[in-house]
Amino acid sequence: MKVVTAEVITIGDEILFGQITDTNTQWMGVELSLIGVKTIRKSSVGDVREEILRVLKEAQERADIVLITGGLGPTKDDITKHTLCEYFGTSLAIHPDALEAVDTFFRKRGRELSDINRQQAALPLNATYIPNTRGTAPGMWFDHEGTVFVSLPGVPFEMKGLMTDEILPRLKQRFTLPVIHHRVIRTVGIGESFLAEKIAAWEDALPPHIRLAYLPSMGMVKLRLTATGTSLAALKEETEQLVQDILPVIQPFVFGYDGEEFEEVIAALLKASGQTISAAESCTGGYVAHLLTKIPGSSAYFQGGVISYANEIKEQTLGVRPETLAKYGAVSEETIREMAEGIRTRFHTWFGLATSGIAGPDGGTPEKPVGTVWIAVSTPERTLTRKLTLGGDRQQNIHLSAIYLLNLLRKVLLQEE
Amino acid sequence: MKVVTAEVITIGDEILFGQITDTNTQWMGVELSLIGVKTIRKSSVGDVREEILRVLKEAQERADIVLITGGLGPTKDDITKHTLCEYFGTSLAIHPDALEAVDTFFRKRGRELSDINRQQAALPLNATYIPNTRGTAPGMWFDHEGTVFVSLPGVPFEMKGLMTDEILPRLKQRFTLPVIHHRVIRTVGIGESFLAEKIAAWEDALPPHIRLAYLPSMGMVKLRLTATGTSLAALKEETEQLVQDILPVIQPFVFGYDGEEFEEVIAALLKASGQTISAAESCTGGYVAHLLTKIPGSSAYFQGGVISYANEIKEQTLGVRPETLAKYGAVSEETIREMAEGIRTRFHTWFGLATSGIAGPDGGTPEKPVGTVWIAVSTPERTLTRKLTLGGDRQQNIHLSAIYLLNLLRKVLLQEE
Numbered sequence: 001m002k003v004v005t006a007e008v009i010t011i012g013d014e015i016l017f018g019q020i021t022d023t024n025t026q027w028m029g030v031e032l033s034l035i036g037v038k039t040i041r042k043s044s045v046g047d048v049r050e051e052i053l054r055v056l057k058e059a060q061e062r063a064d065i066v067l068i069t070g071g072l073g074p075t076k077d078d079i080t081k082h083t084l085c086e087y088f089g090t091s092l093a094i095h096p097d098a099l100e101a102v103d104t105f106f107r108k109r110g111r112e113l114s115d116i117n118r119q120q121a122a123l124p125l126n127a128t129y130i131p132n133t134r135g136t137a138p139g140m141w142f143d144h145e146g147t148v149f150v151s152l153p154g155v156p157f158e159m160k161g162l163m164t165d166e167i168l169p170r171l172k173q174r175f176t177l178p179v180i181h182h183r184v185i186r187t188v189g190i191g192e193s194f195l196a197e198k199i200a201a202w203e204d205a206l207p208p209h210i211r212l213a214y215l216p217s218m219g220m221v222k223l224r225l226t227a228t229g230t231s232l233a234a235l236k237e238e239t240e241q242l243v244q245d246i247l248p249v250i251q252p253f254v255f256g257y258d259g260e261e262f263e264e265v266i267a268a269l270l271k272a273s274g275q276t277i278s279a280a281e282s283c284t285g286g287y288v289a290h291l292l293t294k295i296p297g298s299s300a301y302f303q304g305g306v307i308s309y310a311n312e313i314k315e316q317t318l319g320v321r322p323e324t325l326a327k328y329g330a331v332s333e334e335t336i337r338e339m340a341e342g343i344r345t346r347f348h349t350w351f352g353l354a355t356s357g358i359a360g361p362d363g364g365t366p367e368k369p370v371g372t373v374w375i376a377v378s379t380p381e382r383t384l385t386r387k388l389t390l391g392g393d394r395q396q397n398i399h400l401s402a403i404y405l406l407n408l409l410r411k412v413l414l415q416e417e
Numbered sequence: 418m419k420v421v422t423a424e425v426i427t428i429g430d431e432i433l434f435g436q437i438t439d440t441n442t443q444w445m446g447v448e449l450s451l452i453g454v455k456t457i458r459k460s461s462v463g464d465v466r467e468e469i470l471r472v473l474k475e476a477q478e479r480a481d482i483v484l485i486t487g488g489l490g491p492t493k494d495d496i497t498k499h500t501l502c503e504y505f506g507t508s509l510a511i512h513p514d515a516l517e518a519v520d521t522f523f524r525k526r527g528r529e530l531s532d533i534n535r536q537q538a539a540l541p542l543n544a545t546y547i548p549n550t551r552g553t554a555p556g557m558w559f560d561h562e563g564t565v566f567v568s569l570p571g572v573p574f575e576m577k578g579l580m581t582d583e584i585l586p587r588l589k590q591r592f593t594l595p596v597i598h599h600r601v602i603r604t605v606g607i608g609e610s611f612l613a614e615k616i617a618a619w620e621d622a623l624p625p626h627i628r629l630a631y632l633p634s635m636g637m638v639k640l641r642l643t644a645t646g647t648s649l650a651a652l653k654e655e656t657e658q659l660v661q662d663i664l665p666v667i668q669p670f671v672f673g674y675d676g677e678e679f680e681e682v683i684a685a686l687l688k689a690s691g692q693t694i695s696a697a698e699s700c701t702g703g704y705v706a707h708l709l710t711k712i713p714g715s716s717a718y719f720q721g722g723v724i725s726y727a728n729e730i731k732e733q734t735l736g737v738r739p740e741t742l743a744k745y746g747a748v749s750e751e752t753i754r755e756m757a758e759g760i761r762t763r764f765h766t767w768f769g770l771a772t773s774g775i776a777g778p779d780g781g782t783p784e785k786p787v788g789t790v791w792i793a794v795s796t797p798e799r800t801l802t803r804k805l806t807l808g809g810d811r812q813q814n815i816h817l818s819a820i821y822l823l824n825l826l827r828k829v830l831l832q833e834e
Contacts, residue, residue, distance in 0.1 A: 013628075013643075014630055014632050014641070015446075015459070016446055016456045016458075017446050017447065017450045017456060017643075018442070018444060018446030018447035018448075018450065018456075019446075019447070019601075019630075019632060019639075019641065020632060021440075021443055022443070023438075025435075026432075026435040026438055028435070029432075029434050029435030030434070030435035030436075031435075033434050033435065039434060039435075040433070040462070040463065041433075041460065041461065041462055041468070041472075042432075042433060042459075042460065042461040043458060043459065043460050043461075044442075044459035044460075045457070047630075048457075051457060051458070055458075105808075108808050109807075109808045114610055114614060116613060116614060134810075136610075155633070157813075213436060215436070279724075281703075285706050285707055285710025285711070285715075285719075286696075286703030286704065286706030286707040286710060286724070287703065287707045287710075287711075288703070289702050289703030289706075289724045290703040290815075292702070293702025293703060293724070293726070294812060294815065296777070296778050296811055297779065298702070298726075299726050299780075302702075302726050303730060304723065304724045304725050304726045304730040304734070305703060305724040306722070306723055306724075306734070307696075307703070307706045307721045307723075308721045309710070309715075309716050309719050309720055309721045310721055310764075312765075313720060313764060316763075317721070317734065317763075346733075346734075347727075347730060348729075362713065362714065363716075394711065394713055395711060398711065
């Protein structure tokens with residue numbers, strides 16, 4: 001089977017000059033490899049007609065698929081569409097469906113359609129219009145001399161939405177791609193190198209057509225198995241057996257599989273439990289509540305929270321005793337216990353969560369250095385506390401405290417703790 | 418003066434397939450633009466001889482400077498070095514200084530020099546050896562047919578060290594470079610197209626050596642002026658005049674300049690005010706508090722907050738009257754006013770913030786569709802309320818509600834509202 005190749009092009013001076021971070025092409029590289037398309041080149045060019053023409057020509061010579069992002073905003077420094085017209089030997093015309101979509105987009109927000117925004121509905125005549133439900137710049141699909149060109153807006157969530165909903169399914173239809181099966185095991189609370197040591201023997205014994213990748217992020221590591229072959233059923237069976245083989249070794253760290261996001265796993269467990277929850281946060285400053293409430297439908301179980309930076313709020317709103325704070329300090333097992341129990345009883349919830357620690361960069365002492373954090377989960381029956389010793393910067397300490405607290409909650413929900 | 422151009426090439430399958438994030442090229446783009454070198458292309462290719470040869474040839478045709486990172490590790494089979502030899506028509510030989518450096522590197526760490534590491538001292542015969550004090554792969558400088566090629570290791574801190582200590586100073590010596598000055602105006606609360614309409618006349622009248630770029634992100638747009646010339650003082654004066662010219666038109670939306678982040682601007686204003694603050698959040702679910710508390714030192718003014726998803730928490734903890742909730746509902750001007758005043762008086766702070774709205778995807782009604790949000794800022798003298806009509810998904814609605822609330826606070830702090 002011929003390997004189907006892709007080239008990813010980003011257009012914009014701001015990427016070349018380093019003024020914005022390009023996160024799009026990494027995401028696209030992953031998604032393309034997941035459907036069996038091999039990315040052979042990534043290129044960034046400025047908002048310059050000659051450069052865009054040149055990179056399009058080079059890409060067409062090399063790749064079956066050319067994905068282009070950026071350079072589609074409504075302002076004057078955007079020249080992608082005009083240059084695409086020149087490249088394909090065509091011209092722009094208002095596309096009626098695109099016009100209706102951009103008109104609806106503005107009307108929904110109670111705003112008039114300006115001439116500039118109207119121009120966003122102008123597409124090259126040879127383009128297939130790809131509706132963008134998340135913004136005003138549509139996607140465009142071109143089938144040109146055997147190569148597929150796709151032009152997408154550079155705003156990441158618009159680009160990702162268009163890729164997922166429209167472009168990836170169309171590419172799978174348009175090309176004959178190898179059968180690839182991915183299986184992801186998602187872990188939390190164990191570092192990449194410790195995980196690698198635990199599974200070394202299993203990893204060494206993997207067959208050549210199944211590859212393993214470690215994908216670490218803060219506090220978590222994804223293990224991705226990529227199996228290539230001809231029968232999806234056979235690949236699925238094979239990877240599933242491999243997962244079952246390794247699960248006994250890593251089970252305490254596994255919270256989910258494939259696309260299951262950590263917060264969504266917690267949300268599903270909470271929903272299934274039928275219980276309510278509240279959170280008392282000091283060092284995480286609202287981030288635990290944010291992780292819980294960013295999930296749609298969270299009001300079914302999340303009742304509310306208190307962010308108690310000031311000690312008097314810990315006393316008045318959470319009922320932490322002044323003697324406890326005076327004797328043990330805000331960052332202590334005694335205080336975190338009273339915080340978790342206080343929010344649970346005062347907000348009348350089944351679970352009460354709490355965090356108190358030193359996120360940094362200031363506030364550390366020799367006994368309680370930056371990164372010292374107490375977390376707690378309280379239920380009507382008991383209160384579990386844990387001390388964390390984190391070594392990151394402020395943002396990392398906030399993030400890891402929240403993740404480890406939610407992981408403790410997960411284990412309580414699963415009766416593993 | 419001729420523009421000196423650069424092309425940046427990264428070598429490595431792991432970048433193409435999205436398995437690691439490339440942060441090197443963004444950093445290099447910034448550093449090059451700061452010395453007046455214009456990056457005209459960035460390319461990523463895999464660890465494939467033919468692809469590396471092709472991208473080198475293309476780059477030489479286009480650019481004065483070709484910067485190459487990656488493909489130099491001891492496990493990569495030195496594909497980059499062998500391919501550079503082939504490209505330049507030369508061969509590898511152990512460089513005595515490089516060998517001594519790598520030997521010293523290992524001896525200092527109490528480790529034997531292996532054959533693999535010894536090979537790291539083998540350089541193409543036409544290379545100028547650039548010592549790497551932070552790792553074992555040396556930098557290499559080639560002056561080939563009028564183009565400068567530089568090969569650097571891909572480990573970010575090694576690459577950055579070599580660039581700063583050796584490569585950037587050498588480039589400034591080797592080329593006659595123009596002076597470049599960047600000035601960024603940061604706006605919030607106005608869309609890219611509306612901003613473009615407001616400043617159209619000013620933008621059209623910009624002189625040819627000063628370019629404007631729009632850099633949008635959620636709820637914000639950065640306007641970047643890039644001026645090129647021979648005198649930094651003259652460029653600074655010229656761009657400053659342009660900023661002063663347009664400021665009267667866009668002043669209500671401008672929150673900062675250059676590297677000033679929104680949350681840091683709010684934090685600095687709060688710190689300067691000497692006042693304290695608290696937040697009562699419904700639809701934002703802790704995100705406002707998170708934005709405030711992620712800034713180091715925020716405990717100086719942030720006292721705490723309440724997340725009141727449940728109406729009984731709005732009543733008990735914030736003092737919202739049951740009659741208000743019954744008559745107007747949780748998402749109303751009357752309720753948001755009582756929330757902001759309630760948190761301010763109960764937490765004894767100068768400012769009280771509040772949000773209440775329908776973040777979605779559920780919970781909308783014909784009168785109050787998803788995206789209907791009330792925000793408020795309360796002070797001892799008055800309480801300002803605003804109704805937002807947002808049209809995004811849950812995450813966007815949460816993010817924009819928080820940004821617009823903090824922007825209202827900013828205006829109150831500046832006595833603009």
